Amino acid sequence: MAVRPIIPSEVDELEEIWEWIESFDTVVEQGGRDLASKILQEIRNRALACGVQVPFTANTPYLNTIHLSQQAPFEGDQEIERKIKSLVRWNALAMVVRANRVEHNIGGHISTYGSVATLFEVGFNHFFRARSEDFEGDTVYLQGHAAPGVYARAFLEGRLTAQQLENFRRELKSGGGLSSYPHPWLMPEFWEFPTVSMGLSPIMAIYQARFNRYLEDRGLKPPTDAKVWAFLGDGETDEPETLGAITLASREHLDNLIFVVNCNLQRLDGPVRGNGHIIQELEAAFRGAGWNCIKVIWGSDWDPLFEQDVDGLLAKRLGEIVDGEYQKFIVESGAYIREHVFSGDPRLLKMVESYTDEQLQKLRQGGHDPKKVYAAYKAAVEHKGSPTVILARTIKGYGLGEAGEGRNVTHQQKKVDEDTLRHFGERFGLKIREDQIAEVSFYRPSDDSPEIQYMQKCRRKLGGYVPQRRVRSMPLSAHEENLFTEFLTGSEGREVSTTMAFVGMLRKMLRDPEMGKLIVPIVPDEARTFGMESLFRLVGIYSSQGQLYEPVDMNTLLYYKEAKDGQILEEGITEAGSISSFIAAGSAYSTHGINTIPFFIFYSMFGLQRVADLIWAAADTRCRGFLLGGTAGRTTLAGEGLQHQDGNSHILALPVPTLQAYDPAFAYEIATIIEEGIDRMYRKGESIFYYITVMNEPYAMPSMPSGSREGILKGMYRFRPANNGKSKLRAQLFGSGAILREALKAQEVLEEKYGVAADVWSVTSYKSLYMDGIETERWNLLHPTEKPRVPYLSQCLAGTQGVLVAASDYLKAQANLVSKWMPRRVASLGTDGFGRSESRHSLRDFFEVDWRFIALATLRELLGEGRVQAALVQRAIKDLDIRIEKPDPLTA
Numbered sequence: 024m025a026v027r028p029i030i031p032s033e034v035d036e037l038e039e040i041w042e043w044i045e046s047f048d049t050v051v052e053q054g055g056r057d058l059a060s061k062i063l064q065e066i067r068n069r070a071l072a073c074g075v076q077v078p079f080t081a082n083t084p085y086l087n088t089i090h091l092s093q094q095a096p097f098e099g100d101q102e103i104e105r106k107i108k109s110l111v112r113w114n115a116l117a118m119v120v121r122a123n124r125v126e127h128n129i130g131g132h133i134s135t136y137g138s139v140a141t142l143f144e145v146g147f148n149h150f151f152r153a154r155s156e157d158f159e160g161d162t163v164y165l166q167g168h169a170a171p172g173v174y175a176r177a178f179l180e181g182r183l184t185a186q187q188l189e190n191f192r193r194e195l196k197s198g199g200g201l202s203s204y205p206h207p208w209l210m211p212e213f214w215e216f217p218t219v220s221m222g223l224s225p226i227m228a229i230y231q232a233r234f235n236r237y238l239e240d241r242g243l244k245p246p247t248d249a250k251v252w253a254f255l256g257d258g259e260t261d262e263p264e265t266l267g268a269i270t271l272a273s274r275e276h277l278d279n280l281i282f283v284v285n286c287n288l289q290r291l292d293g294p295v296r297g298n299g300h301i302i303q304e305l306e307a308a309f310r311g312a313g314w315n316c317i318k319v320i321w322g323s324d325w326d327p328l329f330e331q332d333v334d335g336l337l338a339k340r341l342g343e344i345v346d347g348e349y350q351k352f353i354v355e356s357g358a359y360i361r362e363h364v365f366s367g368d369p370r371l372l373k374m375v376e377s378y379t380d381e382q383l384q385k386l387r388q389g390g391h392d393p394k395k396v397y398a399a400y401k402a403a404v405e406h407k408g409s410p411t412v413i414l415a416r417t418i419k420g421y422g423l424g425e426a427g428e429g430r431n432v433t434h435q436q437k438k439v440d441e442d443t444l445r446h447f448g449e450r451f452g453l454k455i456r457e458d459q460i461a462e463v464s465f466y467r468p469s470d471d472s473p474e475i476q477y478m479q480k481c482r483r484k485l486g487g488y489v490p491q492r493r494v495r496s497m498p499l500s501a502h503e504e505n506l507f508t509e510f511l512t513g514s515e516g517r518e519v520s521t522t523m524a525f526v527g528m529l530r531k532m533l534r535d536p537e538m539g540k541l542i543v544p545i546v547p548d549e550a551r552t553f554g555m556e557s558l559f560r561l562v563g564i565y566s567s568q569g570q571l572y573e574p575v576d577m578n579t580l581l582y583y584k585e586a587k588d589g590q591i592l593e594e595g596i597t598e599a600g601s602i603s604s605f606i607a608a609g610s611a612y613s614t615h616g617i618n619t620i621p622f623f624i625f626y627s628m629f630g631l632q633r634v635a636d637l638i639w640a641a642a643d644t645r646c647r648g649f650l651l652g653g654t655a656g657r658t659t660l661a662g663e664g665l666q667h668q669d670g671n672s673h674i675l676a677l678p679v680p681t682l683q684a685y686d687p688a689f690a691y692e693i694a695t696i697i698e699e700g701i702d703r704m705y706r707k708g709e710s711i712f713y714y715i716t717v718m719n720e721p722y723a724m725p726s727m728p729s730g731s732r733e734g735i736l737k738g739m740y741r742f743r744p745a746n747n748g749k750s751k752l753r754a755q756l757f758g759s760g761a762i763l764r765e766a767l768k769a770q771e772v773l774e775e776k777y778g779v780a781a782d783v784w785s786v787t788s789y790k791s792l793y794m795d796g797i798e799t800e801r802w803n804l805l806h807p808t809e810k811p812r813v814p815y816l817s818q819c820l821a822g823t824q825g826v827l828v829a830a831s832d833y834l835k836a837q838a839n840l841v842s843k844w845m846p847r848r849v850a851s852l853g854t855d856g857f858g859r860s861e862s863r864h865s866l867r868d869f870f871e872v873d874w875r876f877i878a879l880a881t882l883r884e885l886l887g888e889g890r891v892q893a894a895l896v897q898r899a900i901k902d903l904d905i906r907i908e909k910p911d912p913l914t915a
């Protein structure tokens with residue numbers, strides 16, 4: 024390489040620089056690091072004041088953050104912990120390999136755990152505190168694809184049997200199996216949090232840590248030093264949810280939160296940043312966001328090299344190498360590493376001249392060195408004032424040798440040959456017999472072996488096992504009967520929207536002596552939209568800092584009141600963050616043993632449609648609580664348009680098994696549903712949650728018809744029967760939510776103008792009717808000799824007469840979905856298609872769901888049955904002023 028000649032002025036410059044560096048070294052030696060840091064800060068300020076440009080970087084060199092001199096000593100028995108880790112590794116490998124021998128393609132991942140093993144094990148042996156009677160415990164989100172390692176450890180702890188391990192990914196086998204990934208629904212006594220839909224656990228962890236503080240600040244639990252740990256993959260950080268909320272964590276000074284990013288530089292297909300540096304990229308993002316960032320890149324073997332690196336040459340060289348190349352070093356020889364890392368500069372080559380190629384090849388990564396990991400964890404738990412992220416460099420597929428270590432295919436690997444197994448056993452010093460290797464048998468030393476004794480002792484010290492899930496809350500005691508009586512009797516002509524009615528109920532619940540303090544209202548910057556601003560003053564907006572300013576509207580009655588014990592979680596414009604708070608609050612009955620009752624109210628279009636996967640995660644987590652879809656329906660939100668008008672969410676609610684979805688029209692229906700919900704979730708302990716749509720269209724609320732309670736909850740009841748039961752022309756009209764009143768108007772017009780006697784039903788929940796229908800059919804399928812059961816919907820309509828017409832503010836699919844349990848065909852009106860910016864009136868015409876179309880559909884159905892003439896229907900089209908040339912809303 025050509026050497027650029029140094030010109031004389033540069034010599035002076037270099038000398039000057041060296042003098043400064045030497046003085047700085049003296050300051051560090053004599054005054055200490057803190058003083059040195061202060062001086063740098065002051066010099067920086069001075070430079071800026073003099074107009075000197077100060078280069079900005081959020082990065083530090085590609086080195087470990089914790090200097091060797093500051094590294095806390097490892098407080099365990101490293102040798103025995105290595106043995107334990109090897110045992111866990113072996114059993115995790117055995118689980119996956121055995122499962123795939125028995126059932127080809129059953130899947131499983133070994134390479135993720137291969138990389139994360141040390142990061143987990145140091146946590147299990149020294150840091151993760153269990154939940155116990157007198158300590159709430161740490162909350163740990165474990166990287167989902169590493170589940171085999173967690174099971175393998177639980178097997179060694181004696182918490183899972185070999186049979187269960189044998190049935191990994193075979194949950195339906197007799198004796199029970201183990202779910203592929205962390206799943207509280209399927210393994211409710213083991214897993215607390217579902218983590219495998221990538222990107223969700225980081226954001227859930229952030230809001231969990233904040234919710235823990237909220238509980239403390241509101242006096243619902245005593246303050247503790249419990250931590251929230253989240254283990255994530257480096258590839259996972261590409262998910263927008265992973266990094267999307269990190270500024271909340273620093274803004275809230277969540278020093279109870281620790282992220283550990285398993286930086287194996289690989290994701291599923293290949294390198295995370297082949298041409299760049301994922302660790303540096305993440306460091307800049309987290310440091311920029313105000314996190315305490317600890318890089319654990321190099322193992323202890325590197326320390327002597329760094330000690331020689333007084334000029335920073337090695338650090339500089341290591342920072343130049345891109346991740347794709349680092350990955351190559353894993354599969355290459357020591358000679359290759361010597362050539363590609365060190366040969367560019369004779370001074371670098373000299374540093375490693377006493378190292379053999381083999382030694383170079385074996386230089387360890389920081390994330391595989393328990394000493395480095397321990398020191399990082401210790402620094403993280405002791406750090407005050409901000410959350411910590413640990414970026415730990417690891418190797419994907421560690422231990423699989425040539426069969427998988429660092430290879431691009433390693434993520435999917437689940438079969439390994441005997442040679443690899445033997446090599447694996449030797450490498451980790453396992454005393455496994457040849458026949459056990461061939462069989463890939465599970466291996467657990469006896470209870471009195473030093474390994475098992477040691478791991479049990481560690482867990483005892485930390486209060487028990489992790490992970491472990493237990494329902495720790497007591498049911499609510501019976502509350503004052505008729506909390507909502509005032510909502511059952513109608514509004515006496517006063518026009519109110521169902522949203523206003525709901526807010527009234529929320530206010531009532533907030534004042535309830537038992538429940539009041541447990542209510543957690545959550546809003547993503549929409550409180551005013553839903554008329555909830557009166558709650559600002561009533562219960563305050565939660566702010567960990569209180570209110571450091573005098574609000575601009577201080578002199579008004581409903582001023583923007585932030586308070587340390589504020590009850591409302593005003594999340595700002597983040598549905599993902601808000602639902603994460605909902606999950607934390609809705610699972611606090613098990614995480615904390617506190618029955619918090621979340622009410623998350625949001626624009627309905629930005630709920631199930633926007634954060635469906637988090638809502639699915641809420642179900643997995645066995646969450647309880649209420650989701651309120653506000654300004655719901657495609658035609659109730661006048662003047663809005665495509666993005667806001669929701670005709671979809673009730674269809675999107677359909678697949679979530681534990682979600683009870685309701686589209687009520689009246690205040691008493693909502694009151695009935697919420698009362699029942701509280702009873703089922705918080706007294707009877709059912710792990711379900713509710714989705715209720717509420718609207719902003721004001722109208723008079725009727726009083727509750729007697730005998731309607733059961734129907735409201737089961738999904739339908741006859742709200743207003745026809746006047747003229749003797750008419751020959753009969754119809755049954757089904758209306759829901761916003762469109763029920765259109766059905767009522769159609770009822771009147773049909774009777775007055777066309778002599779049709781129609782009953783009007785309020786269908787509060789197509790989902791409930793659907794679930795009841797399929798459950799009933801299943802029972803009948805399995806009990807052929809018994810009297811068939813009749814779905815609730817069929818029971819309701821048995822004995823009714825006339826044609827059937829259903830109309831809602833959601834997709835036509837709703838009524839079609841349950842039509843098979845109706846006695847006759849049904850005409851379904853709904854709002855399929857893109858929304859429009861228009862008035863309610865015009866929208867209902869456009870989507871063909873107003874009273875005119877309900878009346879027309881009724882007459883058309885009667886024509887189909889031969890009960891009226893085509894000419895009458897034709898005339899009705901004219902009379903009802905229906906334009907047949909109008910665009911089809913489905914495609915327009």
Ligand SMILES: Cc1ncc(C[n+]2csc(CCOP(=O)(O)OP(=O)(O)O)c2C)c(N)n1
Pocket residue numbers: 134135138168219220221222255256257258259260285287289290291295419434
């Ligand atoms: C939302 C989501 N998308 C895709 C996947 C499928 N998937 C599982 S693991 C994986 C790669 C993980 O890479 P990384 O986060 O780096 O974890 P590692 O296994 O390398 O530790 C992918 C794409 C998933 N589980 N979730």
Ligand SMILES: [Mg+2]
Pocket residue numbers: 256257258285286287288289290295419
């Ligand atoms: Mg990775």
